Amino acid sequence: MIELHYWPTPNGFKMRLFLEEAGLEHRIVPVDIGQGDQFKPEFLAISPNNKMPAIVDHAPADGGGPLSLFESGEILLYLAEKTGRFLPTGARERHQALQWLFWQVAGLGPMAGQAGHFRVYAPEQVEYGIDRYTREVSRLYGVLDRQLQGRAFVAGDDYSIVDMAIYPWIVPFESHGQALADFPDLARWFGSVRARPATVKVYEDPSTAYSSNQPLTDDARRILFGQGARRD
Numbered sequence: 279m280i281e282l283h284y285w286p287t288p289n290g291f292k293m294r295l296f297l298e299e300a301g302l303e304h305r306i307v308p309v310d311i312g313q314g315d316q317f318k319p320e321f322l323a324i325s326p327n328n329k330m331p332a333i334v335d336h337a338p339a340d341g342g343g344p345l346s347l348f349e350s351g352e353i354l355l356y357l358a359e360k361t362g363r364f365l366p367t368g369a370r371e372r373h374q375a376l377q378w379l380f381w382q383v384a385g386l387g388p389m390a391g392q393a394g395h396f397r398v399y400a401p402e403q404v405e406y407g408i409d410r411y412t413r414e415v416s417r418l419y420g421v422l423d424r425q426l427q428g429r430a431f432v433a434g435d436d437y438s439i440v441d442m443a444i445y446p447w448i449v450p451f452e453s454h455g456q457a458l459a460d461f462p463d464l465a466r467w468f469g470s471v472r473a474r475p476a477t478v479k480v481y482e483d484p485s486t487a488y489s490s491n492q493p494l495t496d497d498a499r500r501i502l503f504g505q506g507a508r509r510d
Contacts, residue, residue, distance in 0.1 A: 280304040280357075281334040283321060285311050288387065288446035289350040291480060293331045295442040296354060298476035300361050324348065335360070351383040354439040364438045375433035375440050378425070382443040386422075389414045390447050393454040412455035419451075419461050426463035430470070437474070445471045449481075 280297065284290045284306050297304045309315045309330040316328045324346035325332035333353050338345040339360060347353050355376070358365035366372045393411035396404055422444070425432060433440045448468055451458055458465040471477055 279336045281307055281336065283307045283309050283324065283330050283332040283334075285309050285330055287311070287330075288390075288449065289329075290331050291446035291449075292350050292354060292442050293333065294480040295445070295476060296357050296364065296439065298480055299437075299442070299474075300357070300363055302357070302361065333357075349383075351379055351443065354379065354443055358439050364442070366433065366436070366438070371434065375438055378432050378440045379443055381421075382440070382447065386415075386418050386444060386447050389418060390450075390454050394450060397455055398453050408455075415454050415456060416460075419456055419464060423461040423464040426467045431467065437471075441467075441471055445477070 280302055282293050282297065282304050284293060285308065296302075309321060311330065315321060316325070316330060321330075321332070322328060324334060325348035327348060329348065331350055331353065332346060332348040333356075335345045335347070335356075347356055355365070366375050389411055392407070393415045396407035396411055400407070422432070429435070431437050431441050432444060445468070448458075448464070458468060472481075
């Protein structure tokens with residue numbers, strides 16, 4: 279059984295998509311990042327970077343004790359290897375897929391996150407930050423749009439962990455200052471992933487609804503954006 283430590287953010291939704299697509303038995307443990315749950319000792323024991331998602335696999339393939347993992351890209355790779363699903367098996371195809379997984383975790387996610395921060399959550403308008411990150415997200419959308427030309431999914435003909443990693447970061451495209459109409463192949467792909475039964479189930483779950491425009495309290499803003507090397 280997989281124990282998913284989760285909050286409804288793009289990185290959290292990646293895990294939900296995999297678990298629903300694969301039909302893996304799992305239990306969700308909420309980590310309310312606006313209340314500071316990510317700093318609790320029991321969470322830090324499995325996610326020392328105080329970020330969710332994280333998982334605990336209570337039935338790892340090696341037959342040993344529970345295995346805890348953090349970092350969404352690694353978790354997706356682990357689950358794909360555990361189930362033998364949603365990742366190409368050929369060496370060449372596998373590496374070609376994984377480069378796009380790393381592209382998401384190193385590029386699209388951080389840049390879209392910064393765009394969302396400056397456009398939605400920053401306490402004051404910083405035009406340089408808004409312009410810088412909105413333009414970079416637009417560039418990355420263009421890269422993805424070109425990759426999807428002639429392809430059903432990002433890594434080829436088959437739906438994979440790459441699509442699961444990227445889709446949740448495209449969902450809040452409006453708050454990132456983007457228009458899908460500007461990227462026709464990306465828009466086509468987005469519609470096909472959105473229509474998948476597992477995607478519908480995850481995103482229509484009222485207990486895990488996500489809104490990038492949800493207002494923040496001062497306390498939540500301090501918890502989310504006021505971290506340093508030490509936390510008082």
